[in-house]
Amino acid sequence: MQQKPYFCPNCRSNRxxxxxxxxxxxxxxxxxITGEVQEMSEPAPIEQAEPEIQCLVCSxxxxxxxxxxxxEREPRAMTQTNPTYM
Structure with missing residues (x-):
């Protein structure tokens, strides 16, 4: 996975x-005949060219x-805030 920001292209609300x-x-x-599992190997990961990502807001x-x-099309801009509490 790349160290770059994500933005969901579907719901456009999740970052x-x-x-x-x-x-x-x-x-x-x-x-x-019986359908009983007789032998099972260890799970092996399937190599993918590019990872698939799921948005946890809209799935x-x-x-x-x-x-x-x-x-990249809709970058998030940093805004300076000056909070004042009374």
């Missing part, structure tokens, strides 16, 4: 709550570059 989606493959053998899933490009 902070995301999850990365990982895929795994796990081989197993089943009995042809939209897309490739990482889509979220990065949306953040």
């Amino acid at each position: 902070v709550k995301f999850s990365v989606i990982s895929n795994y493959s796990q081989r197993f053998l089943k009995d042809a 939209f899933v897309g490739n990482e570059l889509r979220f990065i490009k949306q953040a």
